[in-house]
Amino acid sequence: MTSLSIWCFLCRPSLELLDCLQLTEHLNKVDDTGNLKFTYETEESGSIPFLDTLIVRKPDGSVKLLVYRKATHTDQYLNFNSAHPLHHKLGVVRTLLDRKDKIVTEQEDKKNEEDHIKKALNTCGYPNWAIDKVKKEKEQPKKKTASKTIEDKTRANVTLPYIEGVTERVQRILRTHNIASSVKPHTSLRRLLVHPKDKVDMDDKTGVIYEIPCHNCPKTYVGETGRRFGTRKKEHRVESEKRMAQNYTRAARKDSQSIEMKSSIAEHASKENHLINWDNPTILATDDTRNTRWIRESIWIRRKSRPSMKESLMNSDEGAFQLSHVYDQLILRASSSSDDVIPSNKGSNGIYH
Template sequence: MNFQVKFKNDYGEDCLKTVRNLERTGKKLARHQNHLRFNLHCKHHDVTPVSLKLSSTVKGNKANSILKRAERQLLNVRISQTIQKIDYLNKEKGRLDSCVEQKLPGELVEEVRSRVNRSQIWEHGVTKERQINKFGRLLQKNQEQTSRSLPSECIHKWVKNCSDRLLRDPELSVLVKGLNFAATDRHVPVVEIVTQTELACRKIPDREAHLLRSKVSNLLNKPKKKQSNLSKEEQEALKSLRQDKNIVILPADKGRLTVVLNKEDYKQKCSELLRDNNTYLRLGKRDPTSSYKNELKAVLQRFQEEVGNTQHHIKNSQQFAEVIKQARVEEDEELRSYDVTALFTSVPVDKAVDVILQRLKEDQTLSERTTLKPEQLADLLRVCLNCTYFVYDGIFYKQIHGAAMGSPVSPIVCNLYLEHLEQRALRTAPHPPLWWYRYVDDTHTKLKKTYADEFTDHLNSLDPDIKFTFEKEENRSLAFLDTLTTVQEDGSLRVTIYRKPTHTDQYLNFQSEHPLEHKLSVVRTLFHRAETVITDPQDKQKEKLHITQALKTCGYPTWAIEKATAPKPPSPSDTTQNNASRGKNRGIVVLPYVKGVSEGLRRIFTSHGIKTCFRPANTLRNILVAPKDKTPKEQKCGVIYHIKCQGQNIRGPCTETYIGETERSLKTRFLEHKRPSSKTSEVSQHIHIESPGHSVSLDKVEILDTEPDFFARGIKEAIYIRALQPSLNRDGGRHRLPATYNPLLTESRVLST
């Protein structure tokens, strides 16, 4: 018999009506909770629901601003009313539940509550799915409208097409987001997350490590539906741009401009640069790495037996503004900015090393930091600075003059040499500048007008390799770093923000798959610069309005700007909490950011005293920008590889496989596997003893992952062995991976990352 009919016969129609009202109230509550979440998401992403869209026959920016403000106020009212409705439904549900409890016996009350709860959960799931889909469509439509509504001057300012390819609107829509824009990845990077979790577990007790693994595994096993931050047309455009081999996409040297070039034009320009025999030497197709390796080894075998400390050094524009805000410039004085032409390729390496050697000899504390002698350090530095070879279009070249751009040691060496040159120039000048502030190769100076040209000639006479160019003040204003210094009528200085002609006002797009704190830090940095660098209050206000408009063009909603710029009230418990967290700190993990997953991972790691940082995983730069020669597969080092037997059995192709890892080149390790005399290689045992006549090919070896760190590489090897179950591996790898991850490490999940 039907439950409701039986219930009516046993307890009467009034009691059945109360139970039905309780069930309906539960369903209403589920719908309103999802409705509230939908509206809060709309507010968070600055999206207006269709039902609240307003229109007017009055056109113009001011009318649109009024409509937008009204729509936001209506959304706030709807959120407030929904909260009130949820409170009312909770009270009503409680009242009806009490009525049921009074009218029915205890065991039946529990059965009714169970049925009502199941009904409410089902309604919640259905409504949630519907609201998620609705919000996804709304957000995608809003993104498309935002892309289309970008002013044409922004598109031309942010994207420069110098190729023969005609960029369609969806392609422009992708490129205009900026190369630091991170596209949503459809797959959760399980391998990276598990690897970082295992690295963190090395620093905590075994029992706590087991708990941490369980929490991470449970979180990753929960299915998450991810809404892409690119429309379908934009996704197709991104794929098309990536597959086009006739173009090269690069960031401009200055500003945040994305440049599209014909590949042939790019190669021709590179060839012209490399034909400069005074700077580059063609080495041919032979890789000189081994010769440099031997040279460095020889230097090290003989070992068996500071920057920016001068008063003229400027750390940043904030320090510069602080230093000169009380300064004055008289009528017979002028401002000049000096800059070194092609600093990195101009610095004489031998002279720079001699300067650094002398500094090391004068350093009384050197013996406290290292056991190496100054001469030994100088020899090592010389080897590093002379290791300037690179490969382009399959040919090796060597930079024969100056320090290599991109080398981490080059900025330090150039800075130290300029520091030496600076001290020499100021010490020997007949009429030195009244002030001299330097940031790397840019300087801001005040000189007497009579001696300005004399000092310029003096600078350029110090070293034939280093040539200084200069800029004079224009209309009593001079740019330095990102500041503009203007001399007032009374001689005082006014400092404002300076933007180069190549500046594009493009910042991290708010729809990018970056953590919210990354986006808010963009806002804080810009407003902090305006507050600390600019000296005049009116200029500060003007700059803040400019920043706000630029950020809104990049998709930043008003709430994000307000949240980032709101003053943070001091909390008396901050010090206690910081001390507690420092005491419990157990290291740091760096995870690829996945919206909706990374936030949960952070809570888990933080509860165990492990600090969590996020990095964007799928930026347009990684996807589209690839101008350099790719390293051949066999030369790659620090890889996890997958070897498949190429032999034939009676039943068909051999299915034996092996997974391993190596810090050396793949070719070196592969040849060891193939060697008949190898007794430790499972691959060698298979092809030479167990299945004679079978073979393996380097061309068929698949690189599963790349990892330079020794411990992390061992963890990744164990992950791939667990997921792919290679038949030739005798064990699970050198890292003992716990069974906690077994439900998570499926072949489809691991290979998709």
């Protein structure tokens, strides 16, 4: 059974400490399983924290609210000089000012909190104009937005990696075509330095576009699978070795070459009498979504079969997705400028060997 965390706050000055102990013990006896636990916290110096609110008792018995920060709080926020879009940084300012307006109850305390926020943000590189810009926006009355039309609800939305100076231009172009866009960080310290998961063995990878080379010629085979790569490679190998293990007369071999096989790798090995280099496959890209994985496979087949690499593939078709030849020049240009793989939705940055 999952244990529950219950927040219980009693604001009763006349309740003595002994009464609090007795009440807590009584409440904890209600649940025989022990999964429901009540605790209490006493005020210190006339104040007590609750979540991000500090409740302060005034001499006249009334209370006022302040923003609560732990003793270990560092006032470290998103640095203004970091590679994030401007509206993300302005969002930090807006969040802190909104919290000040909604929690702090007295005007003098609000001014002190605003001074604290401004000092902390200046330390994080925020210029005064950024803080003033958000304050001005907050002071302006909010316009009532009309309910979204069917066109607004159904229009396309794309997520772009943020590259300063580039993403903004792309967003402006998309807006002219009524395409909404959002951004996400492209490179972060976590992505560069932290690898919480163990490296997955190549044969255990799923949702991959792969390449298997021939041992006797430059030809390769490009394919995709949503299953374990090791399982798909084994299927290719079993069929290839099954065909190669059969003994043929000249006439029988000639007849067998006219039979279309399920695997283009097996067909190449049988017709050319070549060995397949099973020990050196390559994972070109990873993608868990079948439709986009099919598109990636077709792009890779088109890249590998460009004019400068004619007759370089064992593949007998262009993949599961019928990619329009409209994209040929774009694929050719990308192939000639770089050999890096297409970025995948698993965060792969390069080719696995």
